[in-house]
Amino acid sequence: MALNRKIAYIDLTTGGIEIKPIPLELRNKFIGGRGLDAYLLYNHTKQGVDPLGPDNVLLISGGLLTATCASATTRTHVMAKSALTNMLGSTNMGGFFAPELAWAGFHHLVIRGKADKPVYLFIHNGEIEIRSAKNIWGKSVTETQWAIREELQDPEVKSLVTGPAGENLVRWANVMTGIKNSGGRTGMGCIMGSKNLKAVAVRGTMDVSIAHPVEALEYNKRFIDQITSSKVNQTMGTIGTPFIWGATNSWGGVRTRNFQFNQCEYSDDLEPERIDEIALETVGDNHMAACFACQVHCRGKHRLPSGPYKGRYSEGPEYTSQGAFGAEPDCKHADTVLTCNYLVNEYGMDTLETGSMISWAMELYEKGILTREQTDGIDLCFGNDEALIEMITRICYRKGWLADTLADGGLPAAEKIGKNAFDYMVQVKGMHNLHSDERGTPALALNIATASRGSDHLRSRPAIDLYHLPEPVLRKIYSSPIPYDGPLSSEQTHYEGKPWQVFWHENCYMAVDMLGICKYHTMFLGATHPNFEDWSRVVQLNTGLDFSPTHIWEAAVRANMIERLFNLREGMTRYDLKKGEMLNHRYFDEPLRRGAPGVVGRKIDKQKFIKMVDEFYEHKGLDERGVPKPETLKKLGLENEPSHLL
Amino acid sequence: MHRNNQVLRTDYEKCTGCRLCELVCAVKHDHVSNPTRSRIRVIKWEAEGIYVPLSCQQCEDAPCATACPAKALTRNADMGRVEVDYNKCIGCRTCVSVCPFGAMHFVAADRKVIKCDLCDGDPQCVRFCDTKAVKLVDAGDVSLQKGREAAKRLRAADKKASSLVA
Numbered sequence: 001m002a003l004n005r006k007i008a009y010i011d012l013t014t015g016g017i018e019i020k021p022i023p024l025e026l027r028n029k030f031i032g033g034r035g036l037d038a039y040l041l042y043n044h045t046k047q048g049v050d051p052l053g054p055d056n057v058l059l060i061s062g063g064l065l066t067a068t069c070a071s072a073t074t075r076t077h078v079m080a081k082s083a084l085t086n087m088l089g090s091t092n093m094g095g096f097f098a099p100e101l102a103w104a105g106f107h108h109l110v111i112r113g114k115a116d117k118p119v120y121l122f123i124h125n126g127e128i129e130i131r132s133a134k135n136i137w138g139k140s141v142t143e144t145q146w147a148i149r150e151e152l153q154d155p156e157v158k159s160l161v162t163g164p165a166g167e168n169l170v171r172w173a174n175v176m177t178g179i180k181n182s183g184g185r186t187g188m189g190c191i192m193g194s195k196n197l198k199a200v201a202v203r204g205t206m207d208v209s210i211a212h213p214v215e216a217l218e219y220n221k222r223f224i225d226q227i228t229s230s231k232v233n234q235t236m237g238t239i240g241t242p243f244i245w246g247a248t249n250s251w252g253g254v255r256t257r258n259f260q261f262n263q264c265e266y267s268d269d270l271e272p273e274r275i276d277e278i279a280l281e282t283v284g285d286n287h288m289a290a291c292f293a294c295q296v297h298c299r300g301k302h303r304l305p306s307g308p309y310k311g312r313y314s315e316g317p318e319y320t321s322q323g324a325f326g327a328e329p330d331c332k333h334a335d336t337v338l339t340c341n342y343l344v345n346e347y348g349m350d351t352l353e354t355g356s357m358i359s360w361a362m363e364l365y366e367k368g369i370l371t372r373e374q375t376d377g378i379d380l381c382f383g384n385d386e387a388l389i390e391m392i393t394r395i396c397y398r399k400g401w402l403a404d405t406l407a408d409g410g411l412p413a414a415e416k417i418g419k420n421a422f423d424y425m426v427q428v429k430g431m432h433n434l435h436s437d438e439r440g441t442p443a444l445a446l447n448i449a450t451a452s453r454g455s456d457h458l459r460s461r462p463a464i465d466l467y468h469l470p471e472p473v474l475r476k477i478y479s480s481p482i483p484y485d486g487p488l489s490s491e492q493t494h495y496e497g498k499p500w501q502v503f504w505h506e507n508c509y510m511a512v513d514m515l516g517i518c519k520y521h522t523m524f525l526g527a528t529h530p531n532f533e534d535w536s537r538v539v540q541l542n543t544g545l546d547f548s549p550t551h552i553w554e555a556a557v558r559a560n561m562i563e564r565l566f567n568l569r570e571g572m573t574r575y576d577l578k579k580g581e582m583l584n585h586r587y588f589d590e591p592l593r594r595g596a597p598g599v600v601g602r603k604i605d606k607q608k609f610i611k612m613v614d615e616f617y618e619h620k621g622l623d624e625r626g627v628p629k630p631e632t633l634k635k636l637g638l639e640n641e642p643s644h645l646l
Numbered sequence: 647m648h649r650n651n652q653v654l655r656t657d658y659e660k661c662t663g664c665r666l667c668e669l670v671c672a673v674k675h676d677h678v679s680n681p682t683r684s685r686i687r688v689i690k691w692e693a694e695g696i697y698v699p700l701s702c703q704q705c706e707d708a709p710c711a712t713a714c715p716a717k718a719l720t721r722n723a724d725m726g727r728v729e730v731d732y733n734k735c736i737g738c739r740t741c742v743s744v745c746p747f748g749a750m751h752f753v754a755a756d757r758k759v760i761k762c763d764l765c766d767g768d769p770q771c772v773r774f775c776d777t778k779a780v781k782l783v784d785a786g787d788v789s790l791q792k793g794r795e796a797a798k799r800l801r802a803a804d805k806k807a808s809s810l811v812a
Contacts, residue, residue, distance in 0.1 A: 069673045096665075103680060142693065178692065205682045207755065213677035217670060221774065228776055237776075286777070289695055290664035295776035297662040301695040313694055 001209045002068055002543045003027065005107035007646065008128055010121065012195055013054055013113030017128050022107065026646055027545070029637065031552070032107060033063030034090065034513035035559030036646075037079040040110060041088070042566045043642040051083035052169065052194040054114040060160065060200060061108045062098030063516020067208045068542035069216040071224050072294035072518040074098065076160065076183065082453070083194070084171040084187040084353075084409045085430040087570045087579065088563055090453045091174070091188050094291035094299075095181030098516060100158040103204025111197065120159075120199040122152065125206055133198035138164060140346040141176045148201045159201040163348020165396045166193035171409035172353035172431075176345065180299070180315040181291065184350035186431060186453050187409075211544035219541055223530055228295050232526040236298040237288060239279075241319035242272040247466075248436065249327070252595015255435040256327045257382050258356075258363040259426050259586050262437035263594035264327040274334045275317065278305050289315065296520055306335045307389075309342055317341040323435025324355020329362055330382040340392060347396040356432035357406050357413075358391045360425055369419045376400040411578055422577075426584055428455035429572075439592050440602040441465065443498035446612045449581045450502065452563040458519065460506035464527050465492050477523060478504050481532040481549035493598065495608045499615035507556035511535060514552075514559065558636045561620070561628060565641060574613075574626045581613060581626060650726035653785045654762070654769060656699045660779035663690055663697035667771035667780060674770045675760070683753055685762040686771050686780070699780050701771070702749040702762035704728050710741035710750055710761075726785075727764050735759065 009018040022036070030036040037059040044057045059079040066073045076098040082089025101107070105126040118133035135151065136144045141163040149157050159177060166173035166189030173189030174182050183189075192198070210216050227233055235243045248254055249270075252263045264270065279287040282303035290297035304312050317337050325331060325340035344351045358380075364370040365380040372379070380387050380402075394403035405413045411430040414422035426433045431454030438445040443465040444457075451459040464477075474488045478500060488497035508522055508531075515535060523529055532549035539547045547555075564572075575582050588606040592599055614624060621632030633639045668684035676683045686701040704727045711719040711728060718734035719741060721727070737757055742750045751760050762769075764782075772782045 067669075067679045069669065069679060146693065179695075205680065205754070207676075207678040207680045207683075209678045210673055213673050217673055217770070220670070224774065224776075283695065284659070286659045288662055289697075290662035292664060293666045293669050294664055295666065295774075297664065297777065315695070 001211070002064055002066070002102070002107075003545070005102055006105055006126075007108040007110065008106055009110045009112075010128060010130070011113045012111060012115040012119065012130070012197060015130055019126075019128075020646070023646065027064065029555060030559055031064050031514035031547070031555045033061050033075070033516050034077045034079065034092065035510060035555060036108060036514070037061050037077055037090075038559050038562045038566070040108070040646065041079050041081070042562050043644055043646070044110060044112070045081055047569045049081055051081040051086060051089070051191065054112065054195070056081050056112070056191060056194070058111040058188070058191050058195060058197070059109065060111070062102050063514055064107075065538060065542055066107065066516035067099040067102035069210050069213065069220050070293070070517065070538045070542055071220060071227060072291065072296070072521050073516045074291035074294060075513070075516050075518055076101075076177065077513060078160075078175050078183045078188040080188055080191040081570070082186040082188075083169070083190050085454050087429050087567045087572060088453050089186035089188055089191065090563075091183035091185045092458070092513060093175070093177065093181045093183040094518060095158075095177040096292050097158045097160050097177040097202065099292045100202045100204050102208055103206055104202050105204065105206050109200070111195065113195065115196040118196045118198050120148065120197065120201060123200065123202040125204060136198055137167065140164065141348045142179060142346065144199055145177075148199060152201065152203075154203055157201050157203045159199045161199040161348070162189035162192040162197070163346065165347045165349040166190055167198070168396065168398055168407070169193050170349060170395060170398070170407040172350045173348050174350045176348055179313070180345045182345065182351070184352060185456065187350070189348050210542055212541045216541040219537060223534060223538065224295050226528070226530055227521055230526040230528050233296045233520065236520065236525075237296050239272050239276050240288070240298045240300040240316070242275045242300070242317065242322055244319040245270060245322050246272050250596075252440065252592060252599040253437050254323060254327045255426070255433070255437045257330050258328060258359045258424065259437075259590070260363070261594055262439065262592045262599075264330065264332065265594070267326065267332040269332055269334045270322055270326045270337065275300070278302055278334060278338065281305070291518065294518060298520065302338065304335075304338055304342055307339045309339060312342060314338065314342045314345070316345070318351070320434060321351045321355070324351050325388060327435050328355050328359035329388050331385045331388055332383075333385060336385040336388065339389060343389070343392045347392070349392070349396060352434060353432050354392060354395065355435070356426065357395075357410060358388055360410070360432075361391070361402065361406060363424050364417065364421055367424070369421055370402070370417065375402050423585065426455070426586070428581070428583065429453070430578060431455050437592070439587055439590075439604055440595070440599040441492045442495045442604060442609065442612060443492065443501055445583060445587060445604050445609060446498055446616060447502045447505070449583050450613065450616060452560065452567060459509055460502045461524070462498070462501040462505045463524055465498070465501060467527065468492065469527055473527060477527065481553050493602060495605070495612055499612050500619060503616060503619040506560055507553055508532075510556035510559050511552050514555065515539070554636075557620075558638065561632070561636055561638060562641060564626070564628065565638070568627060572626070583609070650723050651785050652726060652764075652767075652782050653704065653788060654701055654764065654772070654780060655783045655788055655791070656701070656780045657791065658696070658698040658779065660777040661688065661697040661699050662777055662779070663688060666774050667699060670770040670774050674765060682751070683760065685749075685751065685760055687748070687751075699771075700747055700749060701780070702728065703747055704762070704764070709744045709746065713740045713744040715740060725764070725766070728761065729763065730759060730761060732758065
């Protein structure tokens with residue numbers, strides 16, 4: 001039974017391990033996964049904790065529904081205080097780790113302390129062992145995983161690892177499993193590295209019993225059919241997220257040359273058709289892989305077509321990599337995107353942050369803020385594919401002044417580089433933005449400013465805002481599970497109704513993050529996808545718990561609020577450009593130069609933006625500083641936090 | 647449709663490695679999620695992106711049946727499958743050793759062998775597989791797909807060769 005899964009506390013300093021059940025009361029309040037992790041983070045850290053120190057907690061979890069008879073319960077969540085932003089660190093990835101952890105008897109791991117030598121954890125059917133990582137320290141992401149299987153003599157072991165980048169404390173080093181399933185954002189791999197924790201390996205063969213197995217099976221089929229019948233998912237299933245490029249670059253939604261342009265020109269080689277072609281040529285007709293129990297199979301397979309790693313098997317690329325290594329640095333070659341994608345996956349670095357940081361450096365170089373001496377002679381200009389590729393390796397190994405500076409993250413790097421380097425950085429809370437250009441889309445501008453982990457496209461993005469859905473359709477989506485009769489607009493360039501949309505999506509994504517289900521099964525990209533009512537049913541059939549759609553919504557609101565409490569405790573201040581919910585001035589000052597007629601010339605209206613944030617705060621029960629009002633905390637049952645119940 | 651005339655056919659190139667088949671097989675048969683209770687298993691070469699679903703071939707002349715010292719395995723012609731009689735099975739796991747396809751499994755928790763029973767004619771793995779990497783086909787038709795793929799390669803090679811002449 002999912003509810004029998006345990007929580008384990010591992011102290012890497014003392015080697016102490018404690019295993020406890022998860023009280024139903026906390027399941028009721030925070031459900032599981034990211035929601036419960038947020039509670040644990042707030043309760044197990046003190047204000048101002050050093051993210052790289054032993055008192056930071058590293059939380060790893062699967063969701064309530066992980067490994068049950070539900071669709072795509074593949075997601076693993078990792079959380080800690082981030083060394084990149086010095087605020088909430090949180091990341092989520094697919095693959096096969098979380099289900100294995102559930103079959104091994106666990107839903108949550110709380111890791112604190114620091115091992116005096118490199119170690120890895122091995123979790124097997126209720127038992128946890130701390131093992132020496134001396135044979136795997138220094139290895140790449142994939143080499144680490146294969147070596148662990150070899151050492152444990154078990155090909156079915158699944159591992160969550162950090163690569164060399166995490167060992168070298170690159171502030172945005174990621175956590176990875178498989179070839180490319182990446183927990184990229186906020187540098188959770190760096191936290192692993194700071195604890196001398198190279199990997200968490202798991203093998204599980206314990207039953208996860210299903211409350212109503214016959215009905216759960218039937219419902220799963222229905223649910224899956226709904227997922228696979230959507231055109232968006234069918235497209236994703238043939239090429240993956242690169243298909244989004246075609247839709248966004250054409251009208252001008254793609255950041256290019258850091259932030260100078262909003263459309264990549266003469267970039268046919270970056271089009272999804274070209275990526276598909278390479279996959280067909282190097283792998284064949286069947287070039288899509290899937291994460292656990294998912295029928296969307298959106299993970300592309302290919303072999304590198306050229307370059308020093310030609311022929312190597314790789315997966316992806318995602319839309320994010322097309323942006324990070326294509327649009328942002330204005331390097332317009334698919335081969336470069338694939339090579340860079342491969343490198344960051346092997347080194348264990350967030351693809352997004354890597355591309356964005358280097359592109360930022362390229363703009364600084366262009367403006368003369370960075371000199372050729374500082375780049376070690378590298379001609380770090382936009383469009384220089386070799387320079388881009390070279391910088392990736394340099395950053396992983398902190399080779400050279402610039403790479404070492406960048407590896408510490410954007411905010412310290414800006415300070416070190418000096419002049420007005422910071423003004424050019426496209427970030428919120430010190431974390432870079434996806435290559436989407438939000439100057440023409442207020443809803444998305446609001447989402448990246450107010451997302452809990454920094455500039456982010458996966459925590460509250462109302463992506464369907466771009467679909468110009470008719471108002472009755474919007475009304476239906478956004479009035480469930482709780483009523484809403486405020487304004488809504490089908491137009492992506494408008495400001496009306498967007499605060500509610502962003503608030504709704506924030507809770508929608510938190511809900512699936514608590515359940516352990518993939519966001520591509522939600523209203524993220526598809527307007528006909530399952531929703532709160534469906535999750536309520538899936539939870540009931542698999543666990544027996546009676547969580548109404550409203551209960552799930554409220555748990556999501558509560559979990560989002562405790563994330564906010566953590567950030568506020570760490571000094572989040574609304575208008576602070578480094579620790580706040582404010583956008584870089586470029587959104588307000590630099591109008592779009594390219595794109596469709598309705599988009600050219602647009603920028604975000606600062607006053608309207610501020611009003612949107614005001615309205616967003618109102619929906620969340622916050623005051624104008626973004627701090628929850630006392631009655632809001634009481635309503636959510638958070639007035640006694642931290643409560644130390646678990 | 648005569649059940650005895652249908653067989654499982656796997657097209658491993660189509661397998662995405664999702665393992666939903668393993669999940670639904672275990673839930674259907676044992677009411678739990680546990681990959682070691684699945685009768686169908688996906689063998690992976692992750693480093694190459696190759697995934698091969700393996701299940702019982704319901705052999706006409708099953709090595710498991712021949713080797714079983716308790717005569718607990720027999721072929722049910724009507725259902726088109728090889729079955730375990732748990733009243734006779736002594737749990738020696740000889741069948742696991744001799745099966746050429748690794749399709750006989752032993753469930754440690756129950757101390758019992760398990761094998762594919764085609765879900766009595768409505769195999770769930772087939773039902774849930776989006777890419778149709780595992781299908782239920784008429785026994786006589788098993789080679790059609792392979793034949794078509796081979797013919798396709800022949801045509802492509804022919805086209806390439808004739809372009810050299812022309």
